Amino acid sequence: MGLGLLTGIIVARTLGPDGRGALTAVLTVPQVLGWLFGMGCGKAVTFALARDPAAGGRLLATWALILVPVALVAVLTGEALLPHLLAAQPAETLALARLYLPTIALALMAELMLGLLLGDQDFPVFNALAFAQPAATAAAYLLLWADGRFTVESAVVTQAVTSALVLLAATIRVVSRHGLARPDAALGRRTGWYALRTHGEVVGGVVTQRLDLLIIPAFLSAAGVGLYALATNLSWLVVTLSSALATVVMPAASHRGEGGRTLILHSLHATFAIGAVLGGGLFLFAGPAIHLVYGPDFAGSVLPLRLLLPGAVLYAAAGILLNGLYAENRPGTATVAQSLGMAVTVLALPVFLRSGGLLAAAIVSTVAYTLVFVTAAVLYRRATGLPWRAFLPDPARLAALWPRRRPGRAATESAATETAG
Template sequence: MAQFIKATAMTGLTRVISRILGLLAMILVARTLGPEGHGQYTLAYLLATTTIALMNFGLVPTTIYYLANGKYPRGQVLGHLVLFHLLSTALALSSGWLIVKHYADLFFPQTPRTYLDLSLLSIPGILTYRFLQGALLGTQRFDLYNLGQMFWAILHFILLALFVPILKMGVSGALVAEALSWSLSAALLWHWSRSVVPHWTSRINRVLLKGILRYGFYSYVGGLLAFFNERVDIYLINLFQGPKAVGLYSVAVGLAERLWFISHTASLVLLPRISASSDAKWKRRFTPLVTRTVLLMVLPPALLLALFARPILVLLYSEQYLPAARPLQILLLGIVAFSISRILAHDLAGRGHPLLNTYTSALSLAVNVVLNLILLPRWGITGAAWASALSYSSLLFSKIIFYRQLSGNTWRDIIWITRSDLHLYRITIQQALTHIKQRWRGSRT
């Protein structure tokens, strides 16, 4: 537990700094471009992330799982997976080009073709960066993972600040900044990954290849459904109300999703730990402790953000974005539910059951689409926010059902804070303060 807390704390600190820089970057872009331009930027970048979701083959969770469980040599695992990565990149680029050429007017009717073309430049960098992040997590090199995340966040902020408000390159500048930040960061992670696992071999192992295909397929389908569950509302808002509404809604989503770093941090550390452990009793106690802790950490900032949504939007983005206040408050309900479901998703995947995440994501996506089609035409982006919040809640409830069956834990175990939790938090804080004092005294001598 101590190692998990340390790794989570360091990853969490990195995430906090990265999220702050990401928020500042989002503010710069939104204030400079306005709701219409910000909406076009969001939609163009959505094209890149959509093609990545369609063609990633579940590569990241597969990389983490097979490197962490230690069944095969790491060099052999990465040698196989890098071939999938190259294929994934080629297919993502070609499919993105086909979408722009033949279906741009259908899916992005009010977004200039130039912006869509520029967004495709980010695809190789994003796919490579995420694949190598998976390699570092699978080898439990959280230090290098955190440094890489920090490097990307700083570079991303600097380039966006340079190209958008300073050089005034508009949406095109923002998309070029995205491509450069991902590509340069991927190059750094490539160097680190090769130093951690120096010898990669692509000599085919049929058993390993079959396992990668099976696990990757289940992870891919679940991840694809999860992606569209998170982003289908953007597509529908664009079709019903246009880029300006997308610009307003994406600001609400961006602010609400700042809270995801808590569950994302814990789940990133949890998956390799669960994958590497064969102790069923430890797994049964550990994941509920993480879910309860994440819930305790997410609720207070969510309540504060909901309470002060209007002044925060005016302060950060200007009065142009006030219509995003109500959707932001509603989305926070779903963010809390999604934070817990993400932890359970990584537990299920770590136990070797990624297909269960596919089932729950399919249900949640169906709920999301149906509710959006009903509520969005009537209530606009507020209706879209309700659809997302309710779909995330259905995702949580369905994951809890599967998790209970596998672990034997109850609903109360998953969400109810116990006295032993509070005792553990107190001891952990005391140990952290003692460690900080010792380091501070040592630095003075």
């Protein structure tokens, strides 16, 4: 989170709203297409490897073979969509986006490798790699800024290089643990079916989370995109930090069977607590913080950020419940929750964005996030048969964790007198 803030400050202070908007427009399309064309492979290999630790080599070979043609189709799709998605942007931004587009292949392979690391429950390496990419990006940004060569173009090159390095490190780790094996058609069919059932949830999640940033460049100027991108990125700090458990809870809960439900509920309580504290702080201090850190040019980001924060907290909690459904082998059920959020986003954004601008986009996103959480809670309860009271923190458990007050001197002396008497 700290590294994300650092890189955001460098971009905002150096490039301003226009430059930040151009950078967002270039980076968002390959990221979103990578998620859309990922076919749910990350969740599928995580679930399969958590259940069968000996399948790692076959999963790696099978899914690498599947993803090669998928990556080609994704790049060609991006080439066709870019002129429409970046319709309101200058020609230089479109040309740079086309050069960056092949990194979709890196995103697809990274999803596979990181999914295998999670299936191994190799959480230290997974978290180290998750930290390494923003750390390398922040270091490169600082060097470029100090040398006076920080531009949109150099920032895009930095993103491509750091993504490639993290993918290389993840691949080396996975191959060293599992080696290389022959592709397994039967395993591919079995995990492919699981992946297709998860892919609806992935697509719905991507649309709910990123459709605003994907289509805003077609309606608003680069400055408007930059203001909204800042608000979105700050609100997603809440999701990134408070939903950190969501990433590891699915393989851990899958490994525990029915005992994993307790893990899901405790993770839900922790996510709510962290999200409420962080989101509440950002809501209160959004105005002075943005003015001080990013500069007065980004004052237009304050209200959209405040509108996004309640939905961000709920969406982080929804991530725990959706991963709980995956652990229950209900990926299709998880799709329902994201599909409803996607429907709100797809139907409402084009209607309200042109007239309502940034505020309309923020309101639509918060409504969609809230709907995903409510639906996920209902579906998880139905899948597990748990009563609603199980979703609430246990007061006795909280009391056991709360530090007891040390008795004062007078109370201690009184107790000693009573004991002596």
